[in-house]
Amino acid sequence: MDTGDGKGAATPREYSGSTGGWGSLEGIARVALRERATPGAIETLSRQNKPGGYMCTSCAWAKPPNPHAFEFCENGAKATIWDLTTARCRSEFFARHTVTELRDMGDYELEMQGRLTQPLRYDAGTDRYLPVSWDTAFTAIGQKLRELDPKSVTFYASGKAALEPSYLYALFARMYGHNNLPDSSNMCHETTSVGLKKVTGSPVGTCTFEDLSKCDAIFYFGQNPGTNSPRILHPLKDAVERGCKIIVFNPLKEKGLIEFTDPQNPLQMTVGTPTKMNHMYLQVRPGGDIAAIMGLCKRVLERETAAKAAGAAPVLDHGFIDQHTHGIDDFLAKLDATGWDEIEADSGLSRADLEAAADIYCAAERVIGIYGMGLTQHVHGGQTIGMLVNLLLLRGNIGREGAGCNPIRGHSNVQGQRTVGITEKPELAPNDKYRELFGFEPPMEEGHTTVTFLEALLTGENKGFIGLGGNLAMAVPEHQRVHKAWAEMELTVHIATKLNTTHCMPGKSAWILPCLVRAEEDMQASGPQSVSMEDSFSHIYGSQGRRTPAGELLKSELAIVAGLAKATLDPNPQARWDEWTADYGLVRDLIARTWPEQFHDMNTRMWQAGGFYRGNAAHDRIWKTESGKAEFTTPTVLNACGVERTADRFHLVTLRSNDQFNTTIYGHSDRLRGLSGSRMIVLVSPAEMQRLGLVEGQRVTLVGDAGDDEVREVGGLTVTPYDLPDGTLAGYFPELNPLVPLWYHDEMSKTPAAKGVPVKIRA
Known part of the structure; x- marks a missing residue:
């Protein structure tokens, strides 16, 4: 019981139920009634x-x-x-409110106004968005884009846009003259695309869905499935019930990896008991996964040495290592030189627990490593991915049935967008095919990531922005500086379904272009259209919307992209924007011609049950790396955070709530953590509260402590006790994004390091 004087032991917040179950159904019903x-x-x-x-x-x-x-x-x-809400955000709403007023509402209130129904132009004189026609919008935007230097304009893509509009968006950017094509991958999993490619030759995970039904153990790092990908809980539950052991490494004890009640199992929902999901749950410090995996590998080598001395079967897969890997000697030397004291200090875990987890790894014939943004969003996140691959390589756990490396992606098509050309790296774009199919010379200068876009924005070099979905200004770090510079752009264009805060930072010429959602019928000249997307396992699926559109003036994302391109670019007989808009099957034919090995017969195969697999070389043990083999890497640090913790410096982990998807806030319940109400909270362990003299409910300010001269603060945060490792705080994204320095990002990918932000508490 908290005594109120800061000397008592506060009780950590906790959810007494399981993941899934009646709580999940209640959460759905609550949003359905409100919308x-x-x-x-x-x-x-x-x-x-x-x-x-x-x-x-x-x-x-x-x-x-x-x-x-x-x-x-x-x-x-x-x-x-x-x-599919029935609420509509019409011109009358914009007539009642200035944009300055709208910006103060916050994203939840803005999105609650409902679906946008007509194109809008910002009028600086009245500080309001005014309705306009599509022809007016396309003509004015196209004219402005022609006036600007293409390299001063950024085309951002949220991960929701399907393969067809994404392919045309990338084509439009390059025909316009730039590779400034960041997407939401830059904000979350780009470390996978860069780090995993370096060590396996593949920028995506190596597993297939079927592997989950055949593994003996799963080592699960830095991901919260109960909130961010609940459908994974079904195959995880099935795996546990057939004897698979799940070992979890995460700073927070997330309910989805503790217990699960299957909402589709009447017996379990009524008289049954929840399924216990983990065999071990290790609360690693933020960024401490490098040290933790180092400990696992060290124990595996100790077991190998003992087996050799006893004349027993080897623990390592020597045949695999010899034939398929490169660089193990340097890694083994690093293992030998790293002491257990260092490992325990940087991971926050005990040697005994790490040895017990490693023994499970050694006993399992087939192991999958699953991870999320808890691994990728660190200054040395790429090194952490390399360490996880090191662990898997020791026993040949990549490229065979029931084993592999399995990152969990966020947005529904964020992986697919990269597949079809949305990338800032010219060497990853299908430039030869662009020349062949469309007869133009694509730009070869590297474009903007999200971070370099923001850097160019702050210097005034970036003059224009087109957003294919998303709420980027709220998702990024360094809010104070970025938000001030955002409105200085010459042009801002947002393709959107609902209003959000980024729309309320209009540039000198600013437009909102309302689009269909995927569930709505997309009727074009050739009839109703379908789209396609790629999942985390490199499978491609077709999707057909049937709902009546929210407004007669709405256009599809593809039609808007094509309309902008047609209004901007010089005529090109090989760029048939009107024909592609009339029939999306023609765009899929282009995708198939661009990548024939992966996408042949796409129009037919995307309707197969389970979609079609576009293939993965590393899954087949074909290593497209510099050495032609899978790479062992040697870490230079044991903690992935870029700034060390001290007695008064914490590492802040930013979180999504149970009522949230990225920047979209569905409500103010974080049921699975036992939290509700205000999102302006900071989670602190009871031990740290007692050490600092804090009490539950006290208001504090978090102050950035990254070691530079910038002042970064978020105040009005309520202290809330929670079970966390020493030196760790947690709070919500995007409210705490102002504390993340723009320069504080993964060294390889420039993904913002939002899972280990250095801060201090000011009472």
Whole structure:
């Protein structure tokens, strides 16, 4: 009991229920009632993530060939209901409010106004958005883009846009003259694309969905499935029930990896007990995964040495290592030189626990390593991925059935966008095919990542911005400086379904272009259209929307991209924007011609049950690395945070709540953590509260402590006790993003390091 004088032991907040169960159904119902979803929402949910149906706009988890009766999760259902609200944000709303007033509302209140229904132009004289025609918008935007230097304009893509508009968006950017094509991958998993490619030759995970049914152990790092990808809980539950052991490494004890009640199992929902999901749960310090995995590997080598001395079977897969890997000697030398005291200090875990976890690894024939942004969003996140691959390589756990490296991606098509050309790196773009198919010379200068876009914005070099979805100004670090500079751009264009805060930072010429959601019928000249997307397992699926559009003036993302391109670019007989808009199958033919080995017969194969697999070289033990083999890497640090912790410096982990998907806030319940109400809270361990003399409910300010001269603060935060490792704080994204320095990012990928932000507490 907290005594109120800072000397008592506060009780950590906790959710008494399990993941899934009745709580999940209640969460869906609450959002459905508040949004007053269209009657067709139920029919859409019945088709969601099923063969021939509608593919969820939430996470990028697999759509199995043999789906459950309800193949959607709590947050997937919320996303669909959120899209299919009956609320409308019409011109009358904008007539009542200035943009300055709108910006003060906050994202939740803005999105609650409902779907946008007509194109809007910002009028600086009245500080309001005014309705305009599509022709007026396209003509004015095209004229402004022609006036600007293409290299001063950035085309950003949220991860929701399907393959077809994404392909044309990348083509439009390069025909316009730049590679400034950051997407939401830059904000979350770009470290995978860079770090994993370096060591396996593949920028994506090596597993297939079927591998989850055949593994003996899963080592699970830095991901919260209960909130961010709940449909993974079904195969995890099945794996546990057949004897697979799940070892979790995460600073917070997330309920989804503790226990799960299957909402589709009537027996478990009524008289049954939840499934215990983990065999061990190790609360590693933020960034301490490098040290933790170093400890695992050190124990594996100790077991190998003992087996050799006893004349027993080897622990390492020597045949695999000799044939398929490079660089193990340097790594083994680093292991030998690293002491257990260092490992325990940097990981926050005991030698005994790490040895016990490693013994499970050694006993398992087939192991999968699963990870999320807890690994990628650090200054040395790329090194952490390299360490996880080191662990898997020791026993040949990449490129065989039931084993592999499996990152969990966020947005539904964020992986697919990169596949079809949305990248800032010219060497990853299909430039030869652009020359062949469209007869132009693509730009070869490296473009903007999200971080370099923001750097150019702050110096005044970036003059224009087009956003294909998203709420980027809220998702990025360094809010105070970035938000001030945002409105100085010459042009801002947002392709959107609902209003958000980024729209309320208009440039000198500013436009909002409203689009269909994926669940709505997309009727074009050749008839109703379908789109496609890629999941985390490199499978491609078709999706068909059937709902009546929220407004007669709405256009599809593809039609808007094509309209902008046509209004901006000089005529090119090989760029048939009108024909592509009329028939999306023609765009899929272009994708198939651009990558024939992966996308041949795309128009037919995308409707297969379970989609079609575009292939993965590392899955087949073909290593497209510099050495031609999988690479062992030697870490230079044991903690991935870029600034060391001290007695008064904490590492802050930013979180998504149970009522949230990225910057979209569905409500103010974080049920699975036992939290609700205000999002302006900071989670602190009871031991740290007692050490610092803090009490539950006290208001504090977090102050950036990155060692530079910038002042970064977020005040008005309520101290809330929570079970966390020493030196760790936690709080919500994007409210705490102002504390993340722009320069504080992964060294390889420039992904913002939002899972280990150096801060101090000011009472």
